[in-house]
Amino acid sequence: MTLNLDKIEHDLVHEVKLSPVEAKVFLLVTITGKMSVDRIATDLKLDPQEATNVAKRLVTLGGLIDMSETEFEAMHPRFTAVNMYRKMCIRENIEFKKNLTVDNIGVALEIHYDRARTK
Secondary structure: OOOOHHHHHHHHHHOOOOOHHHHHHHHHHHHHOOEEHHHHHHHHOOOHHHHHHHHHHHHHHOOEEEOOOOEEEEOOHHHHHHHHHHHHHHHHOOOOOOOHHHHHHHHHHHHHHHHHHOO
């Protein structure tokens, strides 16, 4: 299965209301596995403090879990995509209902998530 990261990133920004950098960090950790903020910063060419701030925001938004002060991991994407969407609906005062685009984010990322964690 080919992974169209641009489409998934677009859907995360437009459906889940992540910022573009939040979407990039979420995707990187989801398809790569547990990462330090230094590695996130290096891979995405971010300032380490910005990488830390974005990763911590993603914890609050339901996209990542913090393993330590400087290491972050994603939960299963089928869970996190819907979880982030649910939290966005609450923030935006929008009725939460099934969203196939959001569901498809989790489906598209699932095999890559599993592959990164069973090396």
